[in-house]
Amino acid sequence: MKVTVIIPVYKVEKYIAETVRSVLQQTYSDFELLLVDDGSPDASVEVCQNICDPRIKILRQHNQGPAAARNLGIRHAQGEYIAFIDGDDLWLPQKLEKHLEHLHNSPAVGVSFSRSAFIDEAGHSLNSYQMPVLRDINPNSIVLCNPVGNGSAPVVRRAVLEAIKFECDRNGTTEDCYFDPQLHRSEDVECWLRIALQTNWQIEGIPDVLTLYRVNSGGLSANLYKQLESWETVLDKTRDYAPEFIAQWEKPAKAYQLQYLARTAVRLKAGTMAAQFIYRTLFTYWRILLQEPRRILLTWVAAHALLLLPQSVYWYMEKLALERTAAIQKRHMLQELSRSL
Numbered sequence: 001m002k003v004t005v006i007i008p009v010y011k012v013e014k015y016i017a018e019t020v021r022s023v024l025q026q027t028y029s030d031f032e033l034l035l036v037d038d039g040s041p042d043a044s045v046e047v048c049q050n051i052c053d054p055r056i057k058i059l060r061q062h063n064q065g066p067a068a069a070r071n072l073g074i075r076h077a078q079g080e081y082i083a084f085i086d087g088d089d090l091w092l093p094q095k096l097e098k099h100l101e102h103l104h105n106s107p108a109v110g111v112s113f114s115r116s117a118f119i120d121e122a123g124h125s126l127n128s129y130q131m132p133v134l135r136d137i138n139p140n141s142i143v144l145c146n147p148v149g150n151g152s153a154p155v156v157r158r159a160v161l162e163a164i165k166f167e168c169d170r171n172g173t174t175e176d177c178y179f180d181p182q183l184h185r186s187e188d189v190e191c192w193l194r195i196a197l198q199t200n201w202q203i204e205g206i207p208d209v210l211t212l213y214r215v216n217s218g219g220l221s222a223n224l225y226k227q228l229e230s231w232e233t234v235l236d237k238t239r240d241y242a243p244e245f246i247a248q249w250e251k252p253a254k255a256y257q258l259q260y261l262a263r264t265a266v267r268l269k270a271g272t273m274a275a276q277f278i279y280r281t282l283f284t285y286w287r288i289l290l291q292e293p294r295r296i297l298l299t300w301v302a303a304h305a306l307l308l309l310p311q312s313v314y315w316y317m318e319k320l321a322l323e324r325t326a327a328i329q330k331r332h333m334l335q336e337l338s339r340s341l
Helices: 016-024 044-049 066-076 095-105 139-145 158-164 187-198 220-241 243-267 271-284 293-308 311-340
Strands: 003-009 031-038 056-061 081-084 109-119 125-130 154-157 166-170 173-177 202-214
Touching: 003 016, 003 044, 003 066, 003 095, 016 031, 016 044, 031 044, 031 066, 044 056, 056 066, 066 081, 066 173, 066 187, 081 095, 081 158, 095 109, 095 154, 095 202, 109 158, 109 187, 139 187, 139 243, 154 158, 158 187, 187 202, 187 220, 220 243, 243 271, 243 293, 271 293, 293 311
Parallel strands: 003 031, 003 081, 031 056, 109 202
Antiparallel strands: 081 154, 109 125, 109 154, 166 173
């Protein structure tokens, strides 16, 4: 068996059937699909049990978070390649096929990821894309902007995960871990950073948009602040084994994370929070204004427009801006795709 797909399942009753279908409809079909019930209190697992396909297996654990759920899936995986997708995101049909082609043609690449498009809670396009750098990714790239983007974008060689595994004590039992189970957010970027710092495997993207990343507004304020707290925990953990790296990159890394949170708050129409985050960005590392002037200024303007303008006026301005941005992004992606052919 060539590929194992792992989906942590927790409170995704509304979305999990569509997520699973997007995996089962892949053009590449030689995979097993491990659904890891992370002690979900809703009917998510019952929904999964009603989907009949011999490639599906359901694993169960008490609620321990997505990192522990992925670890359990990896320990049971039979595939040479491991693909991850969150229980509310979607894949386009050629996702696995294109990543396997990429990994086959690039033996030094250990983590292959795709670009992602944002969708709302109803699955409608938000006309916005994650547009990260795709090549020459190093630890600096990861700690500043996490080019992989989200936990549903990567396909990873099993050998890479074996190279960075560590033992951890879980409920009195020693287990192999790959993602840090103490992290309930930012566990993916911590893993990519460990790969970049501790192995020679390359992390590389392909220009295709193959993942649909769902923006969920539930628990917005708490989630964004907890995400920042988790990010700071990642920096603290990395400091233990790479102190010189963190000494050099801690301030810019925190500023880039604050900028990302400000943009997320804008996308979710939380103007006050967006303004707070953008001011903290500049206070933490003012040089980011020289490195990312357009993004910083646009985020600042959007945050204050949300606070000061009538809602109807803001929505009209946002619509025009998104249409222009989407057109630029699509043109850029088409140019990259034509060069890669």
